[in-house]
Amino acid sequence: MAQENDSFTTVEKSLHEHLPAEEKSEVLRILYGKPSPPLTIPQSAIDLAQERNFELASYTLKSLAATEQTRLPRLVRIGAIQNQILLPTDKPVVEQREALFKRISDIIEVAAQCGCNIVCMQEAWNMPFAFCTREKYPWSEFAESAEDGPTTVMLQELAKKYNMVVLSSILERDESDVLWNTTVVISNTGRYLGKSRKNHIPRVGDFNESTYYMEGDTGHPVFDTQFGRIGINICYGRHHPLNWLMFGVNGAEIVFNPSATVGNLSEPMWGIEARNAAIANSYYTVPINRVGTETFKNEFTSGDGKPAHNDFGHFYGSTYVASPDGTRTPGLSRTLDGLLVTEVDLNLCRQVKDKWGFRMTQRLDMYAKELAEAVKPGYKPPVIKG
Template sequence: MSTTRSTLRGGLIQMGLKSSTDNDPETIRKAMIEAHLPLIDEAGAAGVQVLCFQEVFTQPYFCPSQDPKWYESAESIPTGPTVTLMQEYAKKYQMVIVVPIYEKDDVTGVYYNTAAVIDADGSYLGKYRKTHIPQVAGFWEKFFFKPGASDWPVFETQYCKLGVYICYDRHFPEGWRALALNGAEYIVNPSATVAGLSEYLWKLEQPASAAANGCWIGAINRVGVEEPWNIGEFYGQSYFVNPRGQIEKEASRDKDELIIHDMDMDMIKEVRNNWQFFRDRRPSTYTKLTDGE
């Protein structure tokens, strides 16, 4: 059961790719893990309580391709090597870690875009599978990912009630609301998004969702350009946004970076008592939102 504290220290890690996409997925995974470990150690030494990485953090964003090679990068959760390793680090630093990786299901040939959640004692709490899967030029995600049906889990960590929403999910306000109604105080959104059409939305949607739901959000994006696809620049700018929709801490555009921020969790109650959006909801009038499904 979570023990909500007045201050929650969060950490977000953004990073560029550390190995050529010509290499096999296991070589790439090892290079990305090696690059992350010093920042994980830094987060642990700084007393970070909840740490999150970017979307599919052990691999390139391979969805501009439709190459079955990348199926080999998928891991079992929680028994695969990456989650097992992160359980050790979570226990070492008494730090909740959100681990976004490519997941292979027990059913052969079925794969998900998933984030595993590890509690501060190293125990595996569960996972969230990306719900909304895009299929547009440069983002052929349906080739790689089956849509998740995780029923909006909220994880009772030692430090907070934690929700996860992954990348393209953020364009859909229904999931933010579902997570908040299920009790989420802090929601992380690990992403891989490039400059162009969506960049102006990067600092619009998560702040709007934080304000609409009276919760904290941590938004994480990778950095750099990934060969050979060159679909654009992953523009970093990971940030923490408060329940008023104000960005309080932001990372750089183009550097590997760990950002750390102390979140005032008392603000959740203050904002919700002031706006009362949950009291004033009229769900009985919203049936057209789901009619015909």
């Protein structure tokens, strides 16, 4: 598909190319925290990624955690996948879906070779991001059951084959034909474990998705898997600090943020929000964004007086992992399909809680009382005039 800004691939590449050598390490420390050393992965995985034409990046953050006397390290390898759609959006629904099934299966195979324990894809990975066109057909035909739809069934086989937890973000159709933006959680045994629905629906620019699917009703579930306790904060939910907070309150150690967002709208925020959430809530965050520019046959408008258009703009990728101490990995490309493999030690979550005391000092009782008053009709803020 068409791409924008394809000469500018990553911020990190520009920093490495243009920063003076004597300043580089200090600038990178301030911007990214402690170093993210490369993680050794099999040459066969590197060769296969090159053959299949996607970026493969790998880092280890395990040294961020101290060695404990009473607990063994809890090492987990996270795989985050960003991808473009493969076929023009006017191709038949089944053809588009099957092409993406093949693409993601190929990337997951490489993730397995890299030893990934958990893999997560971007928001609505198995379809064009058509919500914002406000056309219902054929796009509603991509919607499927979270429990036993074709996407879930396909990924269950891979999860079992590779002993890997898989998180799959889909457009869900429930038994009452209500649509939801949902991430399905599949255990490493291949069993359907559950789902988490998108809590916050964007109403900004082209991304006015409230005509398409309902606001989530699953709250903030945390899935206790063999490889850690996982939460999913879908796309626009990353702009809401309380959404991140509740996954932490419920005990998450890794919170994924499968997303689909474009450069002109949100790129300056991208490196901040998930990283801040990792710091504030003492868990790892994994923001994943799709790539490419998706073009649609029929024009649509944003309701902002600007001319009608056929695309939303450039989905800029830049997937990364942030740790509880504020360290983050470099991001994947802004333009290429990619797999980011990151090794972490989940013991760091508790170590950071002990060091900074955010959980002990966050005063949930005080905020619960004030928020309970703030949502009442006629609420008057305690503003003291001078």
